[in-house]
Amino acid sequence: MGNTTSTPLVFVDGFDAARPGLPGADLSWLKDIREAGIKRFNGLGLPTPKLENWKYTRLKSLEDTRFQPVTDEDGMAALDHVPSLLPDPGGRPRLVFVNGRMRPSFWIEGDLPSGVHLECLRDTLARDPDWAEAYLGRLTGDDHQALVQLNTAMMDTGFALRVDAGVVIEQPIEVVFIGGLTNRPVAYFPRNLIVLAAGAQATVVIHHVGMGIGAYFANTVTEIDIGEGARLNHYKVQAETRDATHLSTVHVNVAKDAAYEAFTLSIGGRLSRNEVSVRLEGEGARAGLNGAYLMRGSEHCDNTTVIEHLAPHTTCREIFKGVLDDQSRAVFQGKIIVRKEAQGTDGHQLCKTLLLSTGAEIDAKPELEIYADEVKCSHGATTGQIDETALFYLRSRGIPEAQARNLLVQSFVGEALDEISNEDVRHAFTDKVLHWLPAACFRSDEWRGK
Amino acid sequence: MSKKKAKKMLEIKNLHVSVDGTEILKGLDLSVNPGEMHAIMGPNGSGKSTLSHVIAGRDGYEITGGRIIFQGEDLTGMAPEVRAAKGIFLAFQYPVEIPGVANTTFLKEALNAIRRFKGEGELDAMQFVKMMRAKTKELGISDDMLKRAVNVGFSGGEKKRNEVLQMAVLNPTLAILDETDSGLDIDALKIVAEGVNKLRSPQRSMLIITHYQRLLDYIVPDKVHVLAHGKIQRTGGKELALELEEKGYAEFDEAAA
Ligand SMILES: Nc1ncnc2c1ncn2[C@@H]1O[C@H](COP(=O)(O)OP(=O)(O)OP(=O)(O)O)[C@@H](O)[C@H]1O
Ligand SMILES: [Mg+2]
Numbered sequence: 001m002g003n004t005t006s007t008p009l010v011f012v013d014g015f016d017a018a019r020p021g022l023p024g025a026d027l028s029w030l031k032d033i034r035e036a037g038i039k040r041f042n043g044l045g046l047p048t049p050k051l052e053n054w055k056y057t058r059l060k061s062l063e064d065t066r067f068q069p070v071t072d073e074d075g076m077a078a079l080d081h082v083p084s085l086l087p088d089p090g091g092r093p094r095l096v097f098v099n100g101r102m103r104p105s106f107w108i109e110g111d112l113p114s115g116v117h118l119e120c121l122r123d124t125l126a127r128d129p130d131w132a133e134a135y136l137g138r139l140t141g142d143d144h145q146a147l148v149q150l151n152t153a154m155m156d157t158g159f160a161l162r163v164d165a166g167v168v169i170e171q172p173i174e175v176v177f178i179g180g181l182t183n184r185p186v187a188y189f190p191r192n193l194i195v196l197a198a199g200a201q202a203t204v205v206i207h208h209v210g211m212g213i214g215a216y217f218a219n220t221v222t223e224i225d226i227g228e229g230a231r232l233n234h235y236k237v238q239a240e241t242r243d244a245t246h247l248s249t250v251h252v253n254v255a256k257d258a259a260y261e262a263f264t265l266s267i268g269g270r271l272s273r274n275e276v277s278v279r280l281e282g283e284g285a286r287a288g289l290n291g292a293y294l295m296r297g298s299e300h301c302d303n304t305t306v307i308e309h310l311a312p313h314t315t316c317r318e319i320f321k322g323v324l325d326d327q328s329r330a331v332f333q334g335k336i337i338v339r340k341e342a343q344g345t346d347g348h349q350l351c352k353t354l355l356l357s358t359g360a361e362i363d364a365k366p367e368l369e370i371y372a373d374e375v376k377c378s379h380g381a382t383t384g385q386i387d388e389t390a391l392f393y394l395r396s397r398g399i400p401e402a403q404a405r406n407l408l409v410q411s412f413v414g415e416a417l418d419e420i421s422n423e424d425v426r427h428a429f430t431d432k433v434l435h436w437l438p439a440a441c442f443r444s445d446e447w448r449g450k
Numbered sequence: 451m452s453k454k455k456a457k458k459m460l461e462i463k464n465l466h467v468s469v470d471g472t473e474i475l476k477g478l479d480l481s482v483n484p485g486e487m488h489a490i491m492g493p494n495g496s497g498k499s500t501l502s503h504v505i506a507g508r509d510g511y512e513i514t515g516g517r518i519i520f521q522g523e524d525l526t527g528m529a530p531e532v533r534a535a536k537g538i539f540l541a542f543q544y545p546v547e548i549p550g551v552a553n554t555t556f557l558k559e560a561l562n563a564i565r566r567f568k569g570e571g572e573l574d575a576m577q578f579v580k581m582m583r584a585k586t587k588e589l590g591i592s593d594d595m596l597k598r599a600v601n602v603g604f605s606g607g608e609k610k611r612n613e614v615l616q617m618a619v620l621n622p623t624l625a626i627l628d629e630t631d632s633g634l635d636i637d638a639l640k641i642v643a644e645g646v647n648k649l650r651s652p653q654r655s656m657l658i659i660t661h662y663q664r665l666l667d668y669i670v671p672d673k674v675h676v677l678a679h680g681k682i683q684r685t686g687g688k689e690l691a692l693e694l695e696e697k698g699y700a701e702f703d704e705a706a707a
Contacts, residue, residue, distance in 0.1 A: 396530045
């Protein structure tokens, strides 16, 4: 598909044409940051393996497809049901995006308490542009991340969640991004903002799911600001199609005594990367950054995390479990940085991968960078195969081999899933893992009995 | 399952087994009738666990000669789960920990897998709980141990009792107990022995691998075999265990030399 002499032109070319239809087209400050973003992206180009933290994930294939922006029509693609993660969405707030467009008919406002604003980015830009201006791009750090720059230029969808001080939302908020229902390769660029004021609490479940057969590229950026003593549970399932590329960048600020709990479950996507940077800025800030990836075929999944301890007595706990079958590939890069001020830091990181096939591969790079003297930090990465003794043990009790293997995979991933504090979500994610397994024989209600 | 009285429960003929090119069993013969309890004793590394694994069908052992016949059927090439369904049970010397899988879930899946294989209906949750309640009480197994992940954080003795519980639930025709008495305190030993004795029946046979004749005070064997250097070197009655306790295995060293 032709002209790829200068690397990122695919997206840059489409910028001018897409611009008038993008949300907030009439806001001059937004025009400026979009302009700056595309310029910067043009200068940087798509990340290449020459960059230190892109050594193991190649985006070359993105250049070979001429992705087109999505249209309102794409957003109206026929859809008979919304794949909900949580049982009975009844009164639970839910936002649904189809091919990158908000679908109002699937929107459930739910019983949100007052002091909570949940809407799509387009509405936020129209309703409260000053607030959006204050937050957009505030947490994305310097401008070295090309994918963030590209998103800033092209952001055409996404949501904003704002929770006022002290407001506690009991119900998990579900946000569904459905891709793949187009007949041509499309790209969409969700930009999400989650801002919790002091003492607020929320649980957000983000579900990226591919339903059709079309190739698509989702480039998402999420900025999260967690105020003093606030708590955010941020759960994500990435279940894209085998033809999808999913690149996600998350930036999180955690204030004094605030908590950020994240779990990213990756179970589908030809090429995916979940990059998360967490800044523990205030004393006593905590982060639980966990995930699991289950890949097969020739899928590639990259989890890259940076947790930066900037204040005393901050803690982090990070557990990633990977299961790789066939020729699939995964990357885990986990960096914990402890700045000089962050005395009394407690950090723990673990990445374990289970290889189900000799063709599968993992590149794991755990890293500690410590500048403070009084810290407790540990990290580790292991790679192994199904334990033959355990397999024999199960089979010797009459459990058929395929079922025994599933059980061991389930057991392996379970250690990470256990980190999910929200019980409904933990069950929903366990179900997702069970469905990933070949011909799973175990019924989830039994697992729940555990 | 056919249970003709005349049929041997287990007939092992001239069994040769190698692991990674090293021959461990070197022409082993063993014959067990229905209803019999046999003890196998022998020095460390003589191949007792190897024999038990091979009967249960573990991969990784090369059978270079001989045959294992279970109730008239040659076990060669049969998957472990099929052997289990046909009534073979092995209580492991080192029970395996399976994190994240509740003990009850494991037992129920195992039992129902075997029942499915036999064309019997699966037990529902109520029936299963009822059956378990009786068995756990007999073996002094707490509800907590059932809820916990399989063998995870169990003490040595708890793991062994859990093996006997599995045996009681799965109700095998041929049970092999590989050092189920090791690591048990005297009270636990009595409980386990009672559990085993309860399962004695004219249709069920047992192979008890042990280093201690003490166990045989509680579980009285019909025969005692000495396995050394890959073969059954001697077979006798209960008194052979007492003799071994006194003299050790020196005699069999010479026999092999
Ligand atoms: N996978 C293996 N690879 C190599 N050697 C093995 C393997 N498994 C067993 N062996 C060897 O086979 C021999 C018999 O081992 P086995 O475990 O059967 O002995 P045992 O009689 O059960 O001993 P113990 O009384 O200590 O339990 C030992 O020398 C052991 O080292
Ligand atoms: Mg042994």
